[in-house]
Amino acid sequence: MIVGVTGGIGSGKTTVVKLFSNYTNVAIYIADAEAKKLINLSAKIKQQIIDLFGEKAYKNNILDRKYIGQLVFNNKEKLQSLNNIVHPAVKEHFANFVKSNQHKDYILYESAILFESNSSEKFNFIISVYVDLSERIQRVMARDSVDKKEVLARIKNQWKEDKKLLLSNYLIINSSLENTKNQVRKIHNILTEKATHFL
Structure with missing residues (x-):
């Protein structure tokens, strides 16, 4: 069983995923973390990104995220071109991850x-x-x-929250750690049962 975890930038997905990681099943x-690894370690991906953005795309063999960010965040075509390189590689990598974790009750896939x-x-x-948006911005x-x-430029590239919430099965309101822990525990128990x- 595969469960997606998402939320706008600054919503605290990392905190939520850490809480789920306490459960061994x-x-x-x-x-995003796996994409970063692939971007810096895969010779094929590196070459495709250099072909798209030039030699400045990498500094000391590491993607210059600030430089790339300036190029793509206000240019939807360039952002799409970058996604067309990275997403298929992540998809293939995840398929292998699923195969090697079939013994678990469920797999969480976190993506903004x-x-x-x-x-x-x-x-x-x-x-x-x-x-809330104001708290996300501050974070x-x-x-x-x-x-x-x-x-705000980064947020503009993501769907509006209400649209995401309507398409989600579960909602975690990440306002305080204790409250979030309780919500994660409840959802984990439901998912374990469903598995x-x-x-």
């Missing part, structure tokens, strides 16, 4: 752009993590040392 796949990348159909259930500004304008019907 769950395998967790962080799409789960709906935007048209991959929501492959999940049995979807969990959305939600926090991202503090976390990434960027200004409000840059945070028995997928065998």
Whole structure:
């Protein structure tokens, strides 16, 4: 059974996934982290990105995320071209991850752009993590040392929250850690129970 976890930038998906990782019957796949590894380790992907953005795309063999970010966040075509390189590689990598974790009750796949990348159909259930927009902006500004304008530019590339929530099976309101822990425990128990019907 495969469960998607998503939410807008700064909603606290990482915190939620860490709480799920306390349960031993769950395998967790962080799409963004795996994409970063593939981008820096795969010679094929590196070459495709250099062909698209030039030699400046990498600094000391590591993707220059700030440079790429400036190029793609206000240019939908370039962002789409980058996604066309990275998404198929992540998809293949995840398929192998699923095969090697079939003994788990369910697999959590965390991605900020789960709906935007048209991959929501492959999940049995979807969990959305939600926090008020003003709090998300403050979190991202503090976390990434960027200004409000840059945070809003990133948010603009993601679906509106209400649209995501309507298409999700479960909602976690990530306002306080204790409250979030309780919501994660409840959803985990439901999913563990549901997993028995997928065998």
